[in-house]
Amino acid sequence: GGGPASPPTCCLKCPGGVCTATCNKQLLKEIFAKMYAANAGRIQKLQSFIKANKKRIATSESRVEKLVDMEKNAYNKMKQLLRWSDDNIAMKIRVKEDAVGPRGDMGP
Incomplete structure (x- = not known):
C-alpha cells in the first residue's frame, strides 16, 4: 500500500485522535499477532531445528560416554595382557633356567 497507513479504528x-494506553496495548497486540502470523512457518522451522539439535547433542554426549568407557576397558585389558605376558615370560625364563642353567650354561 502507498502513503501513510490509515489509523486503526481504535484510535x-x-x-482527539490521541491513543490511550488501552488502545496502544491493543495496537501492539495486533502488530505482534501479524508479525507472528507472518513468521509462523519460520518460527516452527527454528523450533524443530532446536529440537533436532538437542537430540543430536544428547546422542553425541552418550557416544562420548561410551567411547570413554571403551577406552577405560581397553586400557585395563591392555594392563592385564601385559601382566600376563610378563608372568608368562618370567615363567619361561624360570623353566629354561631350571632345565639349562642360568644364561645358557649347561645345567647339572
Whole structure:
C-alpha cells in the first residue's frame, strides 16, 4: 500500500485522535499477532531445528560416554595382557633356567 497507513479504528475512538494506553496495548497486540502470523512457518522451522539439535547433542554426549568407557576397558585389558605376558615370560625364563642353567650354561 502507498502513503501513510490509515489509523486503526481504535484510535479514531480515542479523544482527539490521541491513543490511550488501552488502545496502544491493543495496537501492539495486533502488530505482534501479524508479525507472528507472518513468521509462523519460520518460527516452527527454528523450533524443530532446536529440537533436532538437542537430540543430536544428547546422542553425541552418550557416544562420548561410551567411547570413554571403551577406552577405560581397553586400557585395563591392555594392563592385564601385559601382566600376563610378563608372568608368562618370567615363567619361561624360570623353566629354561631350571632345565639349562642360568644364561645358557649347561645345567647339572
